[in-house]
Amino acid sequence: MQLKTKYSGDVEVDDRQLIEFPQGIPSFENERIFAILPFGTEPNPFYILQSVMTPELAFVMADPFPFFPDYQVTLSDSTIEQLEVKKETDVTIYTVLTVKDPFNESTANLRGPIVIHEGKQTGKQILLQDEKYHTRHRFVIITSSEVR
Template sequence: MSITETKYFGKISFEPESELEFPRGLPGFDGRKRFLAVTFPASEPLVYLQSLEDPDLCFITMPLLAVDPRYRLTVGREDLNLLGLPPASQPRIGVDVMCLTVLSMREEGPTANLLAPIVVNLRNRRAVQAIAPEGEYSHQFELMPAEAPVCS
């Protein structure tokens, strides 16, 4: 059992085999390659991606299919290689991989990044932020769209 100190959750105990490894890190966060997926029953379905190298770095995510049940995952050859998955086929969400979407809290309301989901190989815990084909998904998908004004 290992323990890490975090800014938002205090001390967290975890099994080393529960670590997620991002072989190339995350865009904009150089050197941050080891994370934990932290969940709490009171905040389900949220999943907090807590950096093990930076106690101040934590992403709020949620399962991608909770946002868009019809999401079509496309993972490029390089990402499949980094994940340790066969290059000839696409992984299945919930079977081969776990997919999380990073949430952003904006003044207009929360959004989800469907353009670049976090893809985790369930067998070896390797992860990448995969970029979806251009035009298919938004990096600011509104989770609670503004209501249309009511005519009087």
């Protein structure tokens, strides 16, 4: 299907890229179908969660674990049931970013990760109860020259 996007103009999307959020996303409850798209043309750890219905609605996401190695997400029984999770590897966890200029001012929402069951093509944004996680963690990328 042809999809109008916020960041990439018109793109062709395969049905396997579509994710249904049965309850929508908090503050966007009427938005139920999104596509997961790569961010840019070069390989990188970032993705776009693009609304199928509203071209202007898109979230920049990343796999949080390379950037926050101690991050832990525990799914509630209701999330496990709703997404039909049988084992940990059924789901992929993303964090929504607030991208700023310059990029080193960007933040990650570790309090409200996006959980995607790619096999079932369903998703849900959850709210973690762990108070050490906030909605605006500084998102720092360590370059290879900084690793010793």
